[in-house]
Amino acid sequence: MKLSTREDIEAPAGTVFAAASDFAAFERTALRRGAEVARADLSAPPGPGTAWSIRFPLRGRMRRIVCTLDHFDPPNALSCRIDGSGFGGVMTVNLVALSRGRTRLAVQLEILPRTIAARLLIQTARLNRGAYTRRFVERVQKFAADVELREAQRRGG
Template sequence: MQLTAREDIEAPLDRVFAALSDFDSVERQALRRGLDVQRTSGPATGPAEGMTWHATFGFRGKSREADIQLAEFQPPERMVFDSVSGGLKVQMVLDVVALSRTRTRIGVTVEMMPTTLSARLLVQSLKLAKGGMDRRFRDRMKGLARDLERKLQANA
C-alpha cells in the first residue's frame, strides 16, 4: 500500500532540506506529538546514511515499536527511511525539488509492505479505508509544510 503527498513551500531548496534533515528538531517534534524516539546510532556532527532510531508509539489502542534507518541521504534532494514494526516494513521517501529560487516542492511517498499474516490483515484493513487515509495523510503533510514554511520565514 502506498501513500503520497506533495506540498510547495515558499523557501529556497537548501534551507528546506536543511530543516527537514535537522533530526534533533524532528525528534523534539515527535516527542511533542506523543512518540518516544531515541537515536540509536549515527554521527553527532550531522545527518548521514546509516543513522538509526527506535520509536515507541500508540496505534489502534496498542503500544507499537519501530526501528528506523536513514537508508539513503543525498543532499539537497532526497532522503529514504526504512523502518520495521512487527511484520510491517515501511519505506518513506522524501524528495525535495526546487521550483524556483524561492519556491520548493516536497514530495513524500510512504510504502507499506507486510511480511506476516497479521501485518497483511492490518494493511488490508487500511486499504479499505484508503480514501480517508489519503486525505488525512495529505492534510497532515499540508500542516507540516505550513509549519515548516512559517519557521523558515521567521528565521529569514
C-alpha cells in the same frame, strides 16, 4: 499500501531540506504524540545508517519500529527504511528547486506487510484509506506552511 503527496513551498531547496532533515524536531513531535523515541548513535551527526527505535500506540497495542536513514543527499532527497514486527516500508522525501525561492516537496510512504497479522492490519487500513490519506496530506501541508512561515520571518516579511 502507498501514501504520497506533493507540495510547492515558497522557500529555497536548502531551507526546505534543512527542515526536512531536522530529526531532533521530529523526535520532539513524536514524543509529544505519545511515542517513545531513542536514537541509536547520539555522537555522530545524522547520515546514512543513523537509526531510531520508536515505540508508539496503534490500535490498542504498543508497536515498535526501527527507522534507518538509508539515503541522505542534501538538498535533494532523503529516505528512511522502516522495519517493524510483521511489516516494513520506506519513506522518501524528494525536493526539486523550481526557482531560487520555490521548492517542490514530494513525500511518499510505502508500507509492506510481511506476516498474516500485518496483512490484516494493512487491509483494514486500506478500507479507511481516505482518512489516512487525508491526515497524511494535512501533515505534509502543515509542514510546508511552517517552513514557509519561518522563511517569511527570516526574510523579515
